[in-house]
Amino acid sequence: MAPRSTKDTAILLIDCxxxxxxxxxxxxxxxxxxxxxxxxxxxxxxxxxxxxMRVEWDLAGFDIELADFPTHFGPLAERYGMRWKLERSDRPHRLALFVSKYDHCLADLLYRHQSGELACEIALVVANHPDASRWADFHGVPFHHVPVEATGKDAAEQKQLDLLAANGVDLVILARYMQVLSPRFVAAYPQRIINVHHSFLPAFSGAKPYxxxxxxxxxxIGATSHYVTxxxxxxxxxxxxxxxxxxxDTLDDLLEKGRDMEKAVLSRAVRWHIDHRILVYGRKTVVFD
Amino acid sequence: MAPRSTKDTAILLIDCxxxxxxxxxxxxxxxxxxxxxxxxxxxxxxxxxxxxMRVEWDLAGFDIELADFPTHFGPLAERYGMRWKLERSDRPHRLALFVSKYDHCLADLLYRHQSGELACEIALVVANHPDASRWADFHGVPFHHVPVEATGKDAAEQKQLDLLAANGVDLVILARYMQVLSPRFVAAYPQRIINVHHSFLPAFSGAKPYxxxxxxxxxxIGATSHYVTxxxxxxxxxxxxxxxxxxxDTLDDLLEKGRDMEKAVLSRAVRWHIDHRILVYGRKTVVFD
Amino acid sequence: MAPRSTKDTAILLIDCxxxxxxxxxxxxxxxxxxxxxxxxxxxxxxxxxxxxMRVEWDLAGFDIELADFPTHFGPLAERYGMRWKLERSDRPHRLALFVSKYDHCLADLLYRHQSGELACEIALVVANHPDASRWADFHGVPFHHVPVEATGKDAAEQKQLDLLAANGVDLVILARYMQVLSPRFVAAYPQRIINVHHSFLPAFSGAKPYxxxxxxxxxxIGATSHYVTxxxxxxxxxxxxxxxxxxxDTLDDLLEKGRDMEKAVLSRAVRWHIDHRILVYGRKTVVFD
Amino acid sequence: MAPRSTKDTAILLIDCxxxxxxxxxxxxxxxxxxxxxxxxxxxxxxxxxxxxMRVEWDLAGFDIELADFPTHFGPLAERYGMRWKLERSDRPHRLALFVSKYDHCLADLLYRHQSGELACEIALVVANHPDASRWADFHGVPFHHVPVEATGKDAAEQKQLDLLAANGVDLVILARYMQVLSPRFVAAYPQRIINVHHSFLPAFSGAKPYxxxxxxxxxxIGATSHYVTxxxxxxxxxxxxxxxxxxxDTLDDLLEKGRDMEKAVLSRAVRWHIDHRILVYGRKTVVFD
Incomplete structure (x- = not known):
């Protein structure tokens, strides 16, 4: 994997x-x-x-203000019919971590963030169980308990969306969050919601894969991280x-072994996304490593 | 994995x-x-x-003639409600290798047999394409071309079953054999037909998994060896x-990488079966390694 | 892996x-x-x-008081020249976690203990840097800062040994503890000190393996857990x-990838040891899984 | 891995x-x-x-004759201080496979060549034991038995070098060839001799690694393919x-499991070399996959 530069860099992602x-x-x-x-x-x-294409360059010496980049790059992009995005290393992603009762992925992501592996800001933890608050507190991340009742799912989602908007979140991580998001929620964060499923998809999609x-x-047995659609x-x-x-291996052993895989595939997905290494095309991803 | 003894041994498999x-x-x-x-x-x-349970012992010094083993062991087996099988290392399995056009698993199994990895006899190769005969000839194994036409499947299967019976075959290996066997065929060799499927089952069961x-x-991507039901x-x-x-990786790369996995999972399944290491219970296997 | 029973069990380990x-x-x-x-x-x-051999049985119904086990089993053990140990699931190991500056293995072991994966007691954390105290505090484990100066190594070790004795510790885990233990220390805990080395031994033994x-x-790249000699x-x-x-991958990427392996191999070694699955013979281990 | 084009292509490898x-x-x-x-x-x-850099392009439409490429590209290469090589897909590598007694890598490479995985010509098999001739014969590859006696090593190497020259060989594969090549031989094929060592280097370099x-x-346990120096x-x-x-696993099991790894790492090295994917710099390789 290419090193994360300590310099200020720009990353251009192109698809055409x-x-x-x-x-x-x-x-x-x-x-x-x-x-x-x-x-x-x-x-x-x-x-x-x-x-x-993914190309990353040092901003030192670059003679275009990034605010003006579209003006300069636009004509070229148009000529080749490009979809493109410019990302900046000095504007890190702001993440919300959604969690239910199982806290292994949450604890793992918070540890990796603290240790410098994840170059992002963790804006808040949203949970439909109260237990995860101790991890958020330990790492000094705001914690929001949003219970999701069968009858009040819409209201809960609205509350979550408000929290995301208020906190400037641009990436939602479902760290073993056990609720299915509504199409409205998914539409609000296209290719910006990452889930971990505890099976080797497409095998055992749905409930109780272990x-x-x-x-x-x-x-x-396997685990899969993917964008939510x-x-x-x-x-x-x-x-x-x-x-x-x-x-x-008993069923409990499967669950235990599975936890380590879930942490691995989710944390890699988060790292690749925040480092702007993932391009989605069709139903697939390209991960530039 | 336990070593294959060069001594004459008996293997007792118990399920109760x-x-x-x-x-x-x-x-x-x-x-x-x-x-x-x-x-x-x-x-x-x-x-x-x-x-x-699987227990293997040296026949030197054992004071029961194996022909009389059922008489001696029967009462004990009955007392505990055991299903049991006695296998002998001096009576190796006799295999039939079924193959269509792809010959990588065939070539691999024949090589492993020649090199001493597989302690069995390969009685014959049965193919619905003529091309595989060169491999059978090279290794000195009888080759039988049994074409399978859409309209004459029953006749072809009967011919195959006759060949198996005539050659004392007790284990059938579908080494990328591209035909589905009839229930009648399957019933004739319960837990004695091993297939390799070119996916990580249960994902992509059926046709064109790659x-x-x-x-x-x-x-x-994955490959799976399993008993045929x-x-x-x-x-x-x-x-x-x-x-x-x-x-x-292109689709061709997947096929190429897949071939190596197919060889690996099929050859291991064959080795474990002929070394009497596999017990089936319910829909699962126990492999005593 | 065999399930850890919720019953009270005895485990007999035999070597003869x-x-x-x-x-x-x-x-x-x-x-x-x-x-x-x-x-x-x-x-x-x-x-x-x-x-x-490793054999584990349910103590319910067992007609020997475990205190009297040696009296009953002794004659048999003598007849066959056995070395043996009897372990009890209701007398879990008491661990000391030794750590320096890197805290990923410490955080991982504490998490696994809290989540129930590790059936032991963590008696204390001993560190030659003060930073790890936050993890010990978070998990409610006593923390002891024992600085190790070049000139006062003996005194520091004596202090550590006193702490171990005072806390009834019977297993020492070097969770990326960057000091070499003296022969006297090692002799005090034979086959009861587990280290993680950040290479695939015997490659890159010694300093700076990455x-x-x-x-x-x-x-x-690899990682290895082993008993300290x-x-x-x-x-x-x-x-x-x-x-x-x-x-x-840059050198930093190697260190990052390595951390995940170090956690994996160390936590498995700890689990197998406390579940009494490891037998040492010669320079090797047998791990009964 | 990028697909091997069926078109005529050129591949430019650059290092500067x-x-x-x-x-x-x-x-x-x-x-x-x-x-x-x-x-x-x-x-x-x-x-x-x-x-x-590695760049591959379709020759259809390319307006430079490849014979004239150096004239056109030279000035640019000079300006940037490039070392460079131009390879052509229509001029495949010509290989010599060196083998001793163990024939698993030989059989594997010949199979992969026949099946189309390896886009090269296998010019000859050179062996210091006669047994491998059956595999060469089966695949229609010329076989040369060059015994290597302790006292006549120089003469044997000269004979081998003559064979390589006479057959236009530009890549030598040591497919479990159990002789050490002299510096003179190595110097004749810099970065064009590939060996497979049956350990995870640098662990267990030298004799009897298993x-x-x-x-x-x-x-x-491991296996390693590398350029010979x-x-x-x-x-x-x-x-x-x-x-x-x-x-x-007994020692025999290690040897058996090792054979599969040796085949894997050697065949991948051969494929990457003949597809011009490997650049050596310092003591390391870059493999463009």
Missing amino acids: PDRKGLVAAIGEFLYRHNANILHADQHQDPERNVFL HRAYERGVKL DELDEGPIIEQAVVRVSHR | PDRKGLVAAIGEFLYRHNANILHADQHQDPERNVFL HRAYERGVKL DELDEGPIIEQAVVRVSHR | PDRKGLVAAIGEFLYRHNANILHADQHQDPERNVFL HRAYERGVKL DELDEGPIIEQAVVRVSHR | PDRKGLVAAIGEFLYRHNANILHADQHQDPERNVFL HRAYERGVKL DELDEGPIIEQAVVRVSHR
Whole structure:
């Protein structure tokens, strides 16, 4: 994985039809404006004729004010039909961590944030159980208990959305949050809600995946992190991992082994998203590592 | 994994309700008859109250003729309600390898057999394409081309069953054999037909799993070896493996990476079966390694 | 992995020359005293003619007071030349966690203890840096700051040994503790000090393993948990893990990836030790899983 | 992994000091000559200020004759101080496979070549034991038995070098070839001799690695493919893999499990080399996947 620069950098993410001259045009644009490129990665999908690129450069010496970047880059983007985004390392993502009762992913993400692995701000923890508050308190992160009752789901979601807006959140992490979000909620944060599902998707989508894995007698169990869409467990997959199990493992052992995988795949997804390494196209992700 | 003895050994496989005194009774029986135990492994499933055991001993000094074993062991087995099987290392399994067009699993199994990894006899290769004959010829294994036409499937299966019977086959390996076996065929070899499916079951059961994995954008692809039952891809799983893929992998890359996994999970399943390490209970397997 | 029983159980660990009748004798002894065996596992090493066994039974109904066990089992043990240990699930290990500046293994072990994964008591945290106190405080574990100066190492060790004795500690975990223990200290806790080394031993033993792995250009980095002996990084290995790295990984990335492995191999070693699953023989361990 | 094009392509490999404008200059050069870029990958090592690039383009439409490429590209290369190589997909590598008694890697490479995984020509098999001839014969590859006696090593190497020259070989694969090559031989094929070592280097370099791994009681064993240099087992590492072992594995089991890893790491190294994906810098490799 490329290092996270300690410098102020800009990251340009591009998605467009593949065409001759793209690399030259982008390279020339950046060179002309005195960009010192630190990392560049690209992917071409010949089947769909798609070109995807991530390029990161040092802002020292770059001769365009980032506020004016659209003006300068716009004509080039238009010529090649690009969808593009400019991200800045000095404007880190602001995250909300949603959690229910299981706190292993929450504790793991908070630890990684504290240790400097995750270059983001954790704006708040939102939970439908009160227990997680001790972790939020320990790490000095505001905690909001928003109970979700069967009859008051809309009201609870509205309260959550208000909290997100009030706190300038731009990335929602479902850290074993056991509620299904409404289409309205999902639509408010397109490709900005990351969930961890405790199975190797598409196997055992839906409820109680470890129980079903145990009953089926699989020899490996898995976990999957993905962007949330309106279809349950069907969003673009970001990361997956598996671990070996045997007849000696009880259902409790599966749950225990699974927790370590859930932490791994969720924390990697968060890291890749906040480092602007993920591009979604179709139902898939490209992760520039 | 326990070593395959070069001595003549007997292997006793037991499956019964768990009860006090089982280990003592079996141990005492073997000791009384002067068995030199080389390996013993057992598993207790407290949920279903099942006791499963595999014990292997050196036949040198054992004071019962194996032909008389049922007479001696029968009363004990009855007392504890055991299902049991006695296997002998000097009576190796006789295998039929079924294959279609893809020959990587066939070539792999034949190589492992030649190199001494697989302590069995390969009685014949049965194929619905003629191409595999070169591998059978190279390894000196009889080859039978049995074309399977849409309209003549019953006749083809009968021909296959006749070949198996004529050759004393007791284990059928579907080494990427692209035909679904009829219930009649399956019933003739219960828990003695091993298939390799080119996905991480239960994900992508059925046709074209790599294509579907590619379209879904999974980050790991898998392969599964399992006993064949009447339900397609639903038999007890013996072994599974996965390999990491990324956006850089084309569909062809998935197929190529998949081949290595298919060889791995199928050859392990064959080895464990012929070494009498697998016990099936419910829909699951116990593999005594 | 076998489930940790919620019942009160006894665990017998045996190590002796392999001989006919061992399994029968042990099984008969337990049956005669009405033991309900929950798990039994054994290993025979034909090369060294060694027999190793772990057997766990439910104490309900067992007709020997555990205080009297040596009297009853002694004659049998003597007949077969057994080294043996009896452990009890109701007398959990008491641990001391030693830590320096890096706190990821400490935080991980404390979390796993709190979540019920580790069936032990954590008696105290001993650190030669003050920073770790926040984690001990959060989890309500006594914290002792014992600075280790170059000139006062003996005094510091004596203070540590006094703390261990005063707190009834029987297992010492070096959770990235950056000091080498003296032979006197090691001798006081034979096979009861577990260390994590941040390389795939025997590669990169000694100082700065990640730096050396980075310079050598390896494609996998590893971590190892082992019992501490007088020879640095040479004690019996309990667990190892590796993770893939590439040219895209900086030295910082190696350290970050390494932390996850260190947590994994150390926490597994701790769990296996406190569940009495590890037998040391020669320079090796047998882990009954 | 990027797909191997069925088109005629050119691959440019570049290694130079990192500098602003490099990407723009190379992109502009290729665009000006109407190259349709299929894949591009690059790596920047900020520590050593090194820029490494691999770019592959479709030759259809490219307006420079490849014979004239140096004339056109030379000035640009000089301006940036590039070391560079141009490879052509229509001029595949010609390989010699060196083998002793163990034939698993040989059989594996020949199979992969036949199945289309390896886009190269296998010019000959050279062996210091006669047994491997059956595999060469089966695949229709010329076989040369060159015995290596303790007293006649120089003569044997001269004979091997003559064979390589006569057959236009540009890549030598040591497929478990059990002889150490002389510095003279190594110097004749710099970064063009690939070896597989049966351990996880740098652990257990030298002789009998599985025996030493077995004695040390490691929990994972490995294999490593690397370029051969004058220092035994010290050349730049291309690929590594490990597999889990336990106390149940005998030394024979280690050898058996090891064979599968040896095949995996060697065949991947061969594939990456012949697809021009490997750049060596310092003691390390960059593998553009």
